[in-house]
Amino acid sequence: MEKMIIFYETKLEKWGIYLISAPLLLMTLIEVLNAVGRKLFMPFPCSLEAVESLLVISVYLGVAIVALEGGHINVALLTDRFSASAQHGLDAFANFLGTLTFGFLAFGAWKEAFRSVGIWEMRIGVYRFPLWPFKLIFALGMTMLVVQLAINVVKCVQRARGNSRYAKIKEEDQEKLLMQA
DSSP: OHHHHHHHHHHHHHHHHHHHHHHHHHHHHHHHHHHHHHHTTOOOTTHHHHHHHHHHHHHHHHHHHHHHHTOSOOOOSSGGGSOHHHHHHHHHHHHHHHHHHHHHHHHHHHHHHHHHHHTTOEEOSSSOEEOHHHHHHHHHHHHHHHHHHHHHHHHHHHHHTTOTTTTOOOHHHHHHHHHHO
16 A cells, blocks of 8 residues: 555656646746737637636646645644644544545536536637536546545554654655656
């Protein structure tokens, strides 16, 4: 189990930055073309729809990376006075609640995505713009968040039990894994 967690998190760290930065670059390009086009009386077609949809990719594929790195907001009122194992236990409980909550939301996202694919949902404007691929990406991003939160539960439980090195990658092992990828 530990090797699977390390493999998954290494791949997510390696490729995640590309998954969330490529749409940001594309959004920038589209908006520049749209601004120049408006000055030349020919705005870039479907720029609003494209930017809205690309934002879904950056945000919802990025939340799993935030959960991986522990980049969420954490306010410790009393827990910083607890023992390390108690803190890890509370972190495990919080991640478990997050897994349940976002699992419920991911289930609904998949239902909506499959409904959208079934009708080939489009946004009607000057041009027809497909929405269904981005609903699938939204559901995938929510699912990746659920998987990462479940992994965080396992890691926090192990650390609460005293295994502080569980699923941590050593510097030299991380370089080997990245070279193999």
